[in-house]
Amino acid sequence: MFELKTVALFVITALAEIIGCYLPYLWLNQNKSPLLLIPAAISLALFAWLLTLHPSAAGRVYAAYGGVYIFVAIFWLWVVDDIIPSNWDFLGASVALLGMAIIMFAPRST
Template structure:
């Protein structure tokens, strides 16, 4: 159950961070205004809290693993929201990142300290 919870939290974090950054981008670069930027900042702030709910207690591990989720999530966001078409190297790179996430987060540990 912890793995399912962890994965759902990573997905929520990606939605908040990538969505927040996209809103700021839209507000500033696409000149949609301060309200878009404000909602983006709020979403980015929410992202900062999501990681604290991860079952693993190690900040460095959580953020390192989230980096891989962010890479894959950013490509997915671009496809869904902006019509971006990743090439095979984008897909391969994102896949490698997700394998890294799985190893960092869910590999069996020798003890509770992650040794």
């Protein structure tokens, strides 16, 4: 159960970061409303707070989070940008998730 909660928290954290970065992108590159910066700032603040909820050393959390971020970003590419990821994208995301699992769930003495 710990593993499922950890991965779910990483996914929510990644979504908060991606949304927080995507909204300014829409404003800057697609001439959307600058009011998008308000929810972007809230989303990035949520992202930072969510990172503090992980029950491990900060460096380990950041390293493992990167693997989940890669996976969620590839999923975002597919769902939001409507670009079907390549087999290489899926392979890379899978390797990143494997790295996250090794970092977060390997047996530790401390």
